[in-house]
Amino acid sequence: MLDRNELAAWLRLIETPDIGLATARQLLAAFGSPEAVFDAPPALWARTVGESAARALAKPPDQLGELVERTWDWLHADAPTAPRHLLALGDAGYPKLLLETADPPLMLYAVGRVELLAAPAVAIVGSRNPTPQGTLDAREFGTALSSAGLCVISGLALGIDGAAHEGALDAGAATGGGGTIAVMGTGVDRIYPKRHHALARRIASEGLLLSECALGAMPLAHHFPRRNRLIAGLSLGTLVVEAALQSGSLITARLAAEIGREVFAIPGSIHSPLSRGCHALIRQGAKLVETAQDVLDELRWQPGTVAPAGQTPSLAAPDDPLLAALGHDPLTLDALAGRTGIAPAELSARLLELELAGVVARLPGQRFQRLVRA
Structure with a gap:
């Protein structure tokens, strides 16, 4: 868990304008921690990341104090509905897969598991x-x-x-x-x-x-x-x-x-x-x-088993002729009537049944589409 001074140093490094992730990581590699970065003399900053970045580091971001207080209070709120976490780059709980990417974030805010x-x-x-x-x-x-x-x-x-x-x-x-x-x-x-x-x-x-x-x-x-x-x-x-x-x-x-x-x-x-x-x-x-x-x-994932994909309702068995005529692309009512020879009134009633069964969707423009379980 970060203490307040560590949190303030991390937030200052992250929120300083014109200091991107690559520059921040360069500073961390050179000094070891955000606190050590800001404890170092500006001449060392310039030697590490250049004069422009050193000038940016010299001025704390606007509203830094307010952000530190808000973040500290959020992290230590009494009885939050779900656990709250801050994960800084280098923490044991920081996700390993992100470390394989070109620009992992310096800090992650997390709520839950x-x-x-x-x-x-x-x-x-x-x-x-x-x-x-x-x-x-x-x-x-x-x-x-x-x-x-x-x-x-x-x-x-x-x-x-x-x-x-x-x-x-x-x-x-x-x-x-x-x-x-x-x-x-x-x-x-x-x-x-x-x-x-x-x-x-x-x-x-x-x-x-x-x-x-x-x-x-x-x-x-x-x-x-x-x-x-x-x-x-x-x-x-x-x-x-x-x-x-x-x-x-x-x-x-x-x-x-x-x-x-x-x-x-x-x-x-x-x-x-x-x-x-x-x-x-x-x-x-x-x-x-x-x-x-x-x-x-x-x-090549072995553990567990795939959940059943769901059963098609008996009202609309996979070999239902109307579903076969509908196919898998959106189709207008008139086009479907032409394919099936079913009168539009009867066809509308049947499509409503299929829609209520969850196997047909009604789309804009009086079009219908068959839904297929994955």
Whole structure:
């Protein structure tokens, strides 16, 4: 546990403008600790990192005292709802996989089960606006991989991220599971998006919230690529469920590949913009996966067993002729009526039954899509 002076030195080093991670690590290598850095004469700073960085170090960041007090109070709050932790670079509990990356953060803020940082993990990422099938896939892959004993890591975003976290939490409730880590692009005390407040509370209780951003940090655009590098760095592999060609998920996948981690992608319809990012990754060498077992096999993961993928309701057996006619791409009511010869009124009633059974999704524009269990 850091004492107050150590905390103040770490925060000063991290928050000083114009002192990036590489320069900070250079200082730590030369002086041994943040306290030793600031105890050294400025001439030694200049000799180590240059005159410009030395001038920056000479002036403490604005509101440093306030940030130290807020962080100290947060860390030592009476009876927090979940354990709170600060992990500095070099601490015994600092995640080993992050040390293999080019720019590990100097400090991590964590709420919840910090032991999950030592667990083998797989990242699941994708679109904030997925198709119903993508949402179902993310949740079921999250459940299956967690049931097999792997921690599921994602970014707490809407869409695929949230579904993956929920699937992993479902597995934890049922079997213990491998847990889930939500890596945030804000301070851990500021939940974003607001719609995920309840999910974040559940993750803090049953999994782990994690961020390198200082307390109170807002959801600024430049925070999220940095969050993505942590998602990739903490994971043995990254699974992209659905993603457009211009997508933060592809950044995460690229970062994973650059550090020698596995990249997996689920293929989709050639007509769907949200499949194009996955198809691009597959062309670049990502592993095409259709089931969670494909991921486990590629990782040579043995412990645990994959959870059942779920039973299709008897109302909609896999050989249901209407489902066969619907296929796997979105289809309009008129087109489906043309394929089946069923009158539109009867067809609408039947589709409503299938929708209530959870095997068909209604999309905008009076289109329908079959949902397939992962």
